[in-house]
Amino acid sequence: MKLQNGKRISNLLGGAAILALATGCAHVDTVSEEVEAAVPPVAEPLMTEVDVTVTLEDWPALQTPALDPEIEAKVESLLSKMTLEQKVGQVIQADNEWVTPEEVKTYRLGSVLSGGNSAPGDEPYATMEEWLAAADAYWAASIDPEGVEVAIPVIWGIDAVHGHANLAGATVFPHNIGLGAANNPDLIEEIARITARELVVSGHDWTFAPTIATPQDDRWGRTYEGYSERPEIVAAYAERIVYGLQGHPGDEDFLADGRVISSAKHYLADGGTVNGNDQGDARISEAELRDIHAQGYFTALEAGVQTVMSSFSSWNGVKMHGSHAMLTDLLKGRLGFNGFVVGDWNGHGQVPGCTPTDCPQSLNAGLDMYMAPDSWKGLYESTLQHAKSGEIPMERLDDAVRRILRVKLAYGIMDKAAPSERPGANDLSLLGTPEARAVARQAVRESLVLLKNNDSVLPLAADTTVVVVGDGADNISKAAGGWTLSWQGGGYANEDFPNGQSILDGIRGVVEPAGGEVVFDPDGTSAVAADVVIAVYGEDPYAEGIGDVNNLDFRPNGFDTERLEAYKAAGIPVVSVFLSGRPLWVNPELNDSDAFVAAWLPGSEGAGVADVLFQTEPEYDFTGRLSFSWPRTASGAPLNPGSEDYDPLFAYGFGLSYASAAENLGELSEDPEIVLTEAEVAEMLTLFSGGAPGSYWSAVLVEGGQFAPLQSGETRLGGLTITRTDYSIQEDGLVLTWADTGTRFAIGTGGAPVDVALATEEPVDLVFMAMVPDGGSHEITLSGGCSLDGSCAGAESLSIEGGDWSEYRVPVACLGHSDLTAIRSAVAISSSSAGSIALADMVLQPTAGEVVCSD
Ligand code: BGC
Ligand code: BGC
Numbered sequence: 137m138k139l140q141n142g143k144r145i146s147n148l149l150g151g152a153a154i155l156a157l158a159t160g161c162a163h164v165d166t167v168s169e170e171v172e173a174a175v176p177p178v179a180e181p182l183m184t185e186v187d188v189t190v191t192l193e194d195w196p197a198l199q200t201p202a203l204d205p206e207i208e209a210k211v212e213s214l215l216s217k218m219t220l221e222q223k224v225g226q227v228i229q230a231d232n233e234w235v236t237p238e239e240v241k242t243y244r245l246g247s248v249l250s251g252g253n254s255a256p257g258d259e260p261y262a263t264m265e266e267w268l269a270a271a272d273a274y275w276a277a278s279i280d281p282e283g284v285e286v287a288i289p290v291i292w293g294i295d296a297v298h299g300h301a302n303l304a305g306a307t308v309f310p311h312n313i314g315l316g317a318a319n320n321p322d323l324i325e326e327i328a329r330i331t332a333r334e335l336v337v338s339g340h341d342w343t344f345a346p347t348i349a350t351p352q353d354d355r356w357g358r359t360y361e362g363y364s365e366r367p368e369i370v371a372a373y374a375e376r377i378v379y380g381l382q383g384h385p386g387d388e389d390f391l392a393d394g395r396v397i398s399s400a401k402h403y404l405a406d407g408g409t410v411n412g413n414d415q416g417d418a419r420i421s422e423a424e425l426r427d428i429h430a431q432g433y434f435t436a437l438e439a440g441v442q443t444v445m446s447s448f449s450s451w452n453g454v455k456m457h458g459s460h461a462m463l464t465d466l467l468k469g470r471l472g473f474n475g476f477v478v479g480d481w482n483g484h485g486q487v488p489g490c491t492p493t494d495c496p497q498s499l500n501a502g503l504d505m506y507m508a509p510d511s512w513k514g515l516y517e518s519t520l521q522h523a524k525s526g527e528i529p530m531e532r533l534d535d536a537v538r539r540i541l542r543v544k545l546a547y548g549i550m551d552k553a554a555p556s557e558r559p560g561a562n563d564l565s566l567l568g569t570p571e572a573r574a575v576a577r578q579a580v581r582e583s584l585v586l587l588k589n590n591d592s593v594l595p596l597a598a599d600t601t602v603v604v605v606g607d608g609a610d611n612i613s614k615a616a617g618g619w620t621l622s623w624q625g626g627g628y629a630n631e632d633f634p635n636g637q638s639i640l641d642g643i644r645g646v647v648e649p650a651g652g653e654v655v656f657d658p659d660g661t662s663a664v665a666a667d668v669v670i671a672v673y674g675e676d677p678y679a680e681g682i683g684d685v686n687n688l689d690f691r692p693n694g695f696d697t698e699r700l701e702a703y704k705a706a707g708i709p710v711v712s713v714f715l716s717g718r719p720l721w722v723n724p725e726l727n728d729s730d731a732f733v734a735a736w737l738p739g740s741e742g743a744g745v746a747d748v749l750f751q752t753e754p755e756y757d758f759t760g761r762l763s764f765s766w767p768r769t770a771s772g773a774p775l776n777p778g779s780e781d782y783d784p785l786f787a788y789g790f791g792l793s794y795a796s797a798a799e800n801l802g803e804l805s806e807d808p809e810i811v812l813t814e815a816e817v818a819e820m821l822t823l824f825s826g827g828a829p830g831s832y833w834s835a836v837l838v839e840g841g842q843f844a845p846l847q848s849g850e851t852r853l854g855g856l857t858i859t860r861t862d863y864s865i866q867e868d869g870l871v872l873t874w875a876d877t878g879t880r881f882a883i884g885t886g887g888a889p890v891d892v893a894l895a896t897e898e899p900v901d902l903v904f905m906a907m908v909p910d911g912g913s914h915e916i917t918l919s920g921g922c923s924l925d926g927s928c929a930g931a932e933s934l935s936i937e938g939g940d941w942s943e944y945r946v947p948v949a950c951l952g953h954s955d956l957t958a959i960r961s962a963v964a965i966s967s968s969s970a971g972s973i974a975l976a977d978m979v980l981q982p983t984a985g986e987v988v989c990s991d
Contacts, residue, residue: 187460187501190461194422195466195471197470198438201386215537221244226540227519228243229478232270235248237277238277240274241282243516245290246540249294252622252679255267260622261622264305272339272554277290288544291549296331296343297344298312298739299576299740300331301621302620303337304621307572308633308636308740310579311619311737312347312361312362313361314737316363316764317582317584317760317761317791318579318583332395332396334566335396337564343397344401345401346377346401348362349361349401350407350408351365352408353411354774355772356409356718357717358679358680360736360737361619365777366776366788375439378398378436382395392548397443400436402446402447402480403447403463403467404429414681418449420451420452434471437473442547443476443543444473445478446478448480455486457487460500475543476539477504478505478507483507493514495518499536506519568740573635573741576744577744580735580742580744580747583736584744584745587791589731590731590800591800592797593711595794597652598647598650600668601652601653602670603660604672605695606670606672607694608694609639609670609672610638610639612740613628613677615739617717618680624679625677635740636739639743639746643746659696660695661699666703666708669711671710673695673715674716675690675715684888685772686891687721687770687810687894688767689770690720690722701728709730711729713745719762721769723804733745762789766787766790768784771809771811785804820895821892823979824976826868833962834884837882839856839879855876856873856879863976863977874972877966879966882961882962882965883962884960884963889960893957901948901981902946902951902979903979903980905944908936910939914936914969915967915969916973918931918932919964930949930950930951930952930989941974945981947988947989949987
């Protein structure tokens with residue numbers, strides 16, 4: 137199902153309003169149904185007005201590939217023939233969902249991208265033929281010479297972040313976190329080479345990969361996109377993946393047939409934000425910026441990576457998209473980057489003073505190509521005006537265009553045929569070849585980390601009765617995680633992976649030929665006599681801020697892991713294969729398993745798991761080692777070698793093998809030890825106070841699929857206008873005025889669901905102050921657990937009375953919140969008639985008296 141509404145949300149909120157995308161979508165219905173998207177909670181903003189500075193001498197002067205004089209001459213010649221309008225078009229990238237080929241020609245846009253949900257056609261993903269038809273259409277439009285002296289072909293970008301996983305039939309490799317555990321740079325180059333080849337099949341020129349984040353806080357929803365929490369593996373991999381995608385600068389193979397343009401992302405310190413907040417703020421020293429987060433860039437840049445994507449995030453309060461120091465002085469200056477900087481999904485709109493459709497600040501700071509998926513047209517108009525007025529100096533615009541042309545020429549775009557006619561294109565037999573699948577399967581084997589193997593229960597004998605349980609066993613989509621066939625991934629049938637195999641398939645492939653028997657019992661409820669149980673379960677797919685969590689407690693979803701106890705009690709050994717995008721606190725599951733394998737997000741070659749569990753070849757052993765520390769408690773506090781009081785359950789580098797006998801792992805504590813400070817408890821229970829949402833929450837106006845974050849002044853959406861009034865301090869109250877009834881005011885979270893049960897175990901009431909500014913009375917409806925389509929889990933009507941502030945109280949159970957452990961959409965307020973109310977101080981408090989709901 138297509139996420140039409142969600143697209144519009146991200147228009148308004150940039151990358152932050154992503155929650156609604158996930159939940160507005162049928163195939164993620166295993167995720168909480170509650171939706172009310174908003175900006176993820178960020179700790180108090182750091183108000184840095186001036187750009188941060190860096191001490192350039194403390195950074196290495198890199199040996200990036202030298203400029204090619206022939207290309208430079210061509211760049212100058214092209215540039216001299218381009219109109220101002222063409223130059224402005226060149227620095228803008230639109231998403232294929234929102235731009236037609238005709239518009240690409242009219243506006244002479246530099247690039248088209250396909251976001252995670254933006255496949256051509258009506259389905260969430262497209263066939264090779266559909267991709268190629270679109271690629272050809274954009275390309276043909278861009279080279280149409282009508283009205284220009286020289287036409288510059290577009291390049292088409294997509295997120296092939298673990299193989300070309302948006303294309304059915306392509307090879308889906310393990311996500312980066314698993315590849316990091318494999319710690320095999322040769323393998324990485326091979327994977328990248330295959331990914332490039334498969335991208336060419338569908339007519340894509342450019343992948344937004346590799347992600348070379350060094351995630352420090354595993355609560356971040358993008359942890360799995362990182363190879364390691366330490367810079368060593370990231371640095372060793374970054375250059376090899378760039379070589380694999382682009383070829384080697386100076387060699388014949390550089391950007392030759394079968395290669396694509398690569399993008400190192402997200403520059404810089406996307407993995408260093410406070411609390412692991414997606415798109416948040418990295419409040420770290422310059423030394424940490426350099427020594428932890430920049431190491432992968434050093435090798436990627438020297439390997440000739442052609443583009444670098446700016447991060448949504450900030451460094452010490454300054455958005456990367458607006459930082460001259462980071463983009464220009466450091467990256468292009470000291471580090472010698474000659475390619476171009478591309479923005480991230482309307483990320484420029486988050487720079488103070490900017491909107492998605494107007495942001496000279498970013499270009500002036502050093503961004504060369506705006507990623508303006510849906511906002512491109514308005515952005516084009518405003519950028520053209522700024523170029524004419526001199527607000528954007530011509531020199532800067534020329535420099536940006538020069539960089540883009542340089543990359544395009546190095547890629548040979550001026551001489552390339554239509555995408556469908558290029559060597560290696562338009563041939564389904566080139567996807568998921570036996571060779572490619574063998575590499576993916578090897579990657580799965582090498583990524584597995586054996587955390588527990590008591591009494592050497594592994595390796596398993598194949599000629600036995602094996603019961604396979606768990607919702608991950610026969611579910612390639614779950615094993616592949618986010619960024620697979622759609623942005624959030626998840627929910628696809630195995631048939632949607634025509635060249636893939638589930639973990640169950642792989643087990644069958646080993647056990648059945650050996651004369652053993654596989655009993656597949658996903659829920660693990662039938663009593664069977666078995667020699668061993670293999671349980672495959674773990675996190676459901678997610679991407680970006682949707683995957684942010686407040687702690688690392690694993691919450692069983694599609695499979696009840698308590699079932700494992702029954703097998704243990706019956707004396708049947710249990711082997712857990714755990715699917716996850718990060719280390720999680722799984723002590724109860726570890727206790728209930730004799731062997732425990734961290735399998736990360738292995739992708740479409742599930743058979744790699746059986747290879748090692750059954751040791752089908754003598755050399756197959758567990759060689760994966762943790763590239764992220766595994767937590768002893770669920771608190772989620774950053775846990776990295778060298779961090780204060782480093783006390784992991786399994787340290788960075790840990791991993792058992794058959795070759796080395798290990799001691800049995802004893803019984804572990806089952807206390808998750810998530811302890812909130814008193815202040816955190818109070819904050820969690822504060823939805824709105826002092827004129828702003830509490831730090832765990834966000835406030836938005838919602839209508840249909842449209843969202844508008846609550847502003848400090850006036851906010852208007854549809855028929856609802858919110859202005860400020862004084863309650864106990866200046867402007868800490870809100871006046872909600874409905875001209876008509878469609879729009880709701882909502883408080884919820886766009887990122888991690890909030891576990892209110894951590895703050896209080898008692899039932900709670902929603903308590904707030906309200907009045908009717910003009911006196912009289914006004915009827916409102918309070919609802920909870922609302923989804924994008926407007927349906928809510930429960931609702932309660934309330935009459936606000938009189939011109940003086942009074943307290944109102946509604947049990948949250950009446951709003952449909954039966955489970956306090958994962959609240960996303962806390963409360964939405966709507967009105968059934970035109971009129972106004974004023975509102976202030978909205979908190980959760982232990983229920984006073986009995987819970988009585990009106991209906
Ligand atoms: C992500 C990028 C991605 C882009 C295009 C953004 O939201 O942060 O990693 O490349 O979208 O899909
Ligand atoms: C797109 C993703 C993008 C995200 C940003 C989604 O609609 O499909 O590619 O990263 O929006 O918010």
